[in-house]
Amino acid sequence: MSDDRRTRAADRTQAIMRTTLELAQEVGYAKLSIEAVAARAGVGKHTVYRRWPSKGALFLDAVLTSGEPGLDYPDTGDVVADLRRQIHAAVDLLGRPPMGPLYQALVGEAQHDPLVAAALNERFIRPQADRTVARLRKAQQQGQLSPEFDLDVAMAILSGPLYFRLLITQEPLTHEYVERVLTALLAGMTPRP
Amino acid sequence: MSDDRRTRAADRTQAIMRTTLELAQEVGYAKLSIEAVAARAGVGKHTVYRRWPSKGALFLDAVLTSGEPGLDYPDTGDVVADLRRQIHAAVDLLGRPPMGPLYQALVGEAQHDPLVAAALNERFIRPQADRTVARLRKAQQQGQLSPEFDLDVAMAILSGPLYFRLLITQEPLTHEYVERVLTALLAGMTPRP
Numbered sequence: 197m198s199d200d201r202r203t204r205a206a207d208r209t210q211a212i213m214r215t216t217l218e219l220a221q222e223v224g225y226a227k228l229s230i231e232a233v234a235a236r237a238g239v240g241k242h243t244v245y246r247r248w249p250s251k252g253a254l255f256l257d258a259v260l261t262s263g264e265p266g267l268d269y270p271d272t273g274d275v276v277a278d279l280r281r282q283i284h285a286a287v288d289l290l291g292r293p294p295m296g297p298l299y300q301a302l303v304g305e306a307q308h309d310p311l312v313a314a315a316l317n318e319r320f321i322r323p324q325a326d327r328t329v330a331r332l333r334k335a336q337q338q339g340q341l342s343p344e345f346d347l348d349v350a351m352a353i354l355s356g357p358l359y360f361r362l363l364i365t366q367e368p369l370t371h372e373y374v375e376r377v378l379t380a381l382l383a384g385m386t387p388r389p
Numbered sequence: 390m391s392d393d394r395r396t397r398a399a400d401r402t403q404a405i406m407r408t409t410l411e412l413a414q415e416v417g418y419a420k421l422s423i424e425a426v427a428a429r430a431g432v433g434k435h436t437v438y439r440r441w442p443s444k445g446a447l448f449l450d451a452v453l454t455s456g457e458p459g460l461d462y463p464d465t466g467d468v469v470a471d472l473r474r475q476i477h478a479a480v481d482l483l484g485r486p487p488m489g490p491l492y493q494a495l496v497g498e499a500q501h502d503p504l505v506a507a508a509l510n511e512r513f514i515r516p517q518a519d520r521t522v523a524r525l526r527k528a529q530q531q532g533q534l535s536p537e538f539d540l541d542v543a544m545a546i547l548s549g550p551l552y553f554r555l556l557i558t559q560e561p562l563t564h565e566y567v568e569r570v571l572t573a574l575l576a577g578m579t580p581r582p
Contacts, residue, residue, distance in 0.1 A: 226501060300500050303556060307497025308419060313559050321557055342580045349550065349569050350578075352558075356549025357542065359557060363496060364514055365545075366506050376542045384577020387535045 211237045212244060216258035221294045225301035230254060252312030255302060256319045259295060269327050275335035276382065282331075283354070283374050291362055291369030300362055325351040353381055404430045405437060409451035414487045418494035423447060445505030448495060449512045452488060462520050468528035469575065475524075476547070476567050484555055484562030493555055518544035546574055 215237040220228045230251055234241040248254035267286055270278050290299045306313035328351050335341045357377045361367050408430040413421045423444055427434040441447035460479055463471050483492045499506035521544050528534045550570045554560050 304497045304500025306559075307493050307500075307556065317558060339580065341578050342576065344576060345578050346569050346573050349566075349573050352550035352553045353546065353570060353573055355557075356551070356553035357545035358549070359553050360545045360549035363500060363556065364548075364552060365510060366499075373542075376539050377546060380539050380542050380546055381574070382578045383535065383537060384579075384581075385534050385538050385575045386577075387532065388577075388581060 208237070208239055208243070209247075212239065212254075213258045213261045216254055217262060220255060220258070220298050225255065225298050225305070228255065250309075250311050250315065252302060252305060252309065253315040253319070255298070256315055259290075259299065259302075260320060262295075267324065269331040271331065271334070275331065275338075275340045276378070278331060279354070280374070280378060282328075283358070283378070284371055286355075287358060287369040287371070287374060291358065296362070296369075300366075303359075303363060321351075328354065357381075401430075401432055401436070402440075405432065405447075406451045406454045409447055410455060413448060413451070413491050418448065418491050418498070421448065443502075443504055443508065445495060445498060445502065446508040446512070448491070449508055452483075452492065452495075453513060455488075460517065462524040464524065464527070468524065468531075468533045469571070471524060472547070473567070473571060475521075476551070476571070477564055479548075480551060480562040480564070480567060484551065489555070489562075493559075496552075496556060514544075521547065550574075 212233060216228070216233050219233055219236060223232075228251060230244050230248070231241050233254065234244045237244075244254065248257060267282065267289070269282050272278055289295055302312065302316065306316050329347050332341060332345075332347055332350050336343060336345060336347070358369060358374070361369055361373065367373075405426060409421070409426050412426055412429060416425075421444060423437050423441070424434050426447065427437045430437075437447065441450060460475065460482070462475050465471055482488055495505065495509065499509050522540050525534060525538075525540055525543050529536065529538060529540070551562060551567070554562055554566065560566075
């Protein structure tokens with residue numbers, strides 16, 4: 197591919213991502229369609245389908261492209277501060293409008309469509325879990341986390357309480373809530389001497 | 390109401406509950422309809438609608454009626470054993486077939502339909518959270534749990550990791566997984582002296 201063609205392809209991808217988010221915010225996830233995205237972005241629908249096999253995959257990519265930098269783990273040497281900052285970024289992006297209701301709808305669709313569930317896991321959950329475990333493993337090696345702490349359930353116990361609130365009780369995901377959850381998870385339920 | 394009429398009404402309710410579960414298992418939650426339930430249970434659809442305003446409310450009631458005794462908290466005096474037993478009962482009922490995929494679909498629908506979300510919370514989540522907090526408060530008073538442990542987030546941190554697995558990674562909810570989550574939550578993430 198020439199430099200010129202590569203630039204045009206990158207521009208097209210960016211336009212598709214931006215249009216996907218715009219349209220999703222206008223009509224909601226349920227009514228979003230690949231056809232409508234293609235039409236508004238000024239590309240053929242096969243251009244979209246070639247890269248994104250489903251609406252779920254397209255939407256996930258658009259969400260991640262818009263927010264990915266914010267979901268990386270900082271490493272200031274203080275694992276609690278880093279966890280707090282990363283979780284705040286995640287709930288600010290995915291736990292409130294405009295993205296919150298869209299992400300919620302996407303997880304809803306994952307309950308009916310195994311392809312959406314698989315895309316969600318491959319494109320977002322697994323990479324995020326890997327980053328979480330890597331950051332926590334380092335902290336464990338530095339003695340900031342208990343040597344017994346089970347890294348395999350780290351992602352589930354850190355993000356589970358956020359999903360519980362987003363999907364089940366559907367109350368707002370505030371920073372205050374994040375703080376209370378973090379405090380409970382760090383200290384544990386049983387008394388400390 | 391005469392005793393006779395009361396008995397007939399109770400029989401009818403039982404038939405509707407049983408039929409709802411049967412049909413949901415046959416056709417899946419998405420294709421379940423109040424009309425089909427009424428027809429198979431041999432009652433008018435208004436009889437169903439009078440008591441259950443939506444499919445979500447009907448299905449929840451059917452699930453709870455079938456499984457409620459198992460989701461009560463035992464009180465043996467050992468809070469960890471009691472939590473373990475209650476969570477095992479919950480994942481055995483809601484985390485595997487036949488009920489698991491139906492419950493998953495119901496939570497999926499709650500992401501698109503605020504009435505289903507409200508019914509889920511009122512009929513199931515809130516009462517279960519109240520029972521959880523009551524059992525944990527007693528344990529806290531007896532010194533089995535840390536006096537600092539925040540009972541307001543107890544339900545979220547105990548059930549969040551289960552929902553994460555049921556709804557997000559969609560891996561099986563085994564007793565082994567429950568054990569690892571419980572261990573992590575009880576001990577906490579930071580080192581103990």
